[in-house]
Amino acid sequence: MNKKETSVLIAIATIAANNKEGFTVNAANLQPVTTGFAVAVADTQNSFGIDGLANVIKYVSEHPEINAFGGWYNSDNNMYYFDATVIVDDLAAAMELGRINKQIAIFDLANLKEIRL
DSSP states (O other): OOHHHHHHHHHHHHHHHHOTTEEEEETTTOOBOOSSEEEEOGGGTTEEHHHHHHHHHHHHHHOTTOOEEEEEEETTTTEEEEEEEEEESOHHHHHHHHHHTTOSEEEETTTTEEEEO
16 A cells, blocks of 8 residues: 555545444545435445455545545444445436446435435
């Protein structure tokens, strides 16, 4: 991991610690994303813990089309998951991208609601 990726890892781990239920931040500036639909990328599915976060950061650094980082707490297994995330403004397009990425759901950031696929 290079110095920039290490810095991003520390910043996102801090964001996750301060947002126990979950978060979505812009990949470029780590600021909260509050509109659009968050779609997790299948390639980073099941990424949890520091090692999972490191893998997500590496993936995002190699894929410029990925525009956000996401994290969420799974109360079923008490694990915090991290995702490379694409923010899409159009619901139909987000749902299609979610299906392509074999997601169970996408997330409506403006209304803070899960949308099952």
